[in-house]
Amino acid sequence: MARFNVRSAKAPATSPVRSTGRTLRTHQGGKGVERDARSELFLLAVANFVSQQTFYESGEDRDSRFAQLVHKLAVEDPEWTAGLLGWLRGEGNLRTASIVGAAEYVKARLDASATAGPSNRQVVASVLRRPDEPGELLGYWTSRYGRNVPKPVKRGIGDAVARLWNGKALLKYDTAAKGYRFGDILNLVHASPDPAKPWQGELFRYALDRRHNPDTAEPPASNRTLVAHRALMATPVAERRAVVTAPDGAARLAEAGMTWEALAGWLQGPMDAAAWEAVIPSMGPMALIRNLRNFDEAGVRDEVAERVAAEISDPEVVARSRQFPFRYLAAYQHAPSLRWSYALEKALGHSLANVPSLPGRTLVLVDRSGSMWARLSERSELNRADAAAVFGAAVAMRAAHADLVEFGTTSSPVRYRRGESVLKVLGRFGDLGGTDTTRAVRAHYEGHDRVLIVTDEQAAYSHYGDPAGQVPAQVPVYTWNLAGYRAGHAPSGGPGRHTFGGLTDAAFRMVPLLERGHSADWPWVRTP
Template structure:
């Protein structure tokens, strides 16, 4: 009789977030598992918004991140370069990728390393928005001084040729920036792109704006810059007439007038007429962030319907590449019911990767105090508890048969109906104090086909062992890490125990791969 080579035999899949086997302690005293350096850096990077957490100060997280990048830039430059490129691309994480690129270059210059992706290429790969060359320069000079190495300059110059145009100049070359476009051009000596014959004049105008602002004249060939100059030259008393005119919205758009700049240009309130003139040229996420302002100004129902259509359009949501919790923030700050359904639709589109899992699924959402302490970013009032609830609820709604549980020091079932609004269900979650993940799994696991835990992994000590030990070895346990601490609450990488992380739904792509007995690789290597 065949013992191993049978039709039922299946390969055990592996995943890339891997435990070393060394036992640590979580910040709450639970038995934790050390991860290898690549796994630790990946989980920290995808959850790092340059803010502190309940257990780790922002400075300590920044330092741990920089040390890991420097270590792996020397040991595994191809992997590290791939991570940084992916972070800024599909990962949509600006700060981590920019800081990571600077630390990559510093480590390799210090070590005299020449193998692997070049420093210049790595710098260029993480600069995807016109303000980011200045961000990277500011980080480098504030951290390592004003002597900027040639690879950094050349990588920034490559990005400048890709990114600098008339609209970028108007939006990002402002007096509030430490490095203006002209400063950057002086420092990196970027030559115009041969395929953009207008760029030479644009570069010269950026230099003139910086050094001779009173006499700087935009190139006549650039319609947007000349139109903007004409608007700025209008007397203040005549400016509101432009906004109220029949062609006002088009004139503002042609001149590249952003909503942020409009109020200052008018030197008066952003009333209904002003908002309705600039709304057609606003981006989808700018619209979502200003819903309260639209209501307070009294924009018409017709314009509101246009806004609702834009923010809920699947293509617009995909193009904006915003994290799902951004739509929760908009929902919480929008005062009127007319935005609820469009934001629910937008949230659903942003969760397009959440799989419809078959069988029975237990979804556990961490609602302990540490999850509430940690805000998603310096500019957000939302916390990791909100993000965990969004992802856990979306997974439960898509699954064929799911039990949704919130846990902290205690645990509760969260009731929901198929087809219900994610945003409505979120109101049923609470704040449950400490962290007893093990007890939550023990209490609610009932022969489910899989268990998925959305958490920061900092569980308290339990005499029953770690949370993953409460589930039979043949049943998959997936941990979705939202904080990136050093110690995990259980093993990962093989044996039906897998960890992934991040603040978008892209990580869920791993679950079907693993359940199909296929190895799940790093997302940029797929």
């Protein structure tokens, strides 16, 4: 009788985050696993806000670990590292980690005289996708390695400058608060205008004049935005409120590239309802979301608020913004007015559109231990515990049948109804102290088809073994790592044992792919 050569025989699916087989200790003292360098860097990168304190690691320690991993892999595996950095800034939508990573990539390769793989210039240019980012990279480089900027960095920045800079970018990002003004960057990198943009040479000259001769610099007549901005700035202070409230006020602000950040200074007074209503049509979706509470406090009219709500909850707008789900959760918590709550709830739902819809029975375990309550970054009030709960609830509510469980020192089911608000379900989660992931799996696994664990992986010691070891080998276990610490709570990269980092579409796509029997590669490597 045939045992192996049968029609159903196929290789078990695997995913790219892999363990080495060596044992480490978690920060809680539990038995953990070491991951290979690529896996450790990936998980750290997608959870790293750079220079940010976490529950178990200082910002300095995290940054040092990140830089050391980039240095190692930039020399040993430059193709992979360059792919990671480009993906981080693109689909991953992580600005700071990609910029820091690109600088460290160049530094390591110059020190090692490495030439194989993607060029330093290409990698620098690939992570600069917003007009202020050339200055960000220069600021990082000089603060860490001094003012002697190597040619590949200059040339990569020059490529980005030609691609990104226009009149509106100059007005928005070339401010006195910046350490590197646009003119400073041009003086340093000697960027050449894009031949396909005949107006860019005049723009560059104006950026230099504006830096060195601000009182006499004249904007190029060919640039309507800069000319309109100069005319607007020349309006006497006493007449500026009248400009804002005029029938064409919103159009004039838009034509002049006036941002909401600059408007209060131009008015030399508070942002009242009329000021906000005039600049709202020019604001992007994330700027709108950040200012919802300000709109309420200023008394923006209901009809204007309705247009804002429609904009921020439009599914196409949400998709284009590529924001993480927790951005909408943070806005909901910061601006709980009833006129925004439904719009933000819809936007959050749209941002979770690619959460997989899983067949069969699924056990979803959400870590609510003490270390998960650390903020995602110093500038965010949102914590990992709530980000994990939102994602876990969304997975459970989309699945054919799921048991949703919160765990810490203890564990318990979380009630939900299909179709109800994810935000309402979030209110049913609690704070459960320490981390005993293994006990939670043992208490709640009852023949499910898969187990998903959303956690920072810093479990305490358990004499029963690792969490995944409590589940039959043929049942897949998916760990979503939200912190990027070094030690994992269970082996990964083998059949049925998978670890993902970050709450991105790329991670969401992997689950159904793996369950169809296809091994998954890194998210920047497209798998058929």
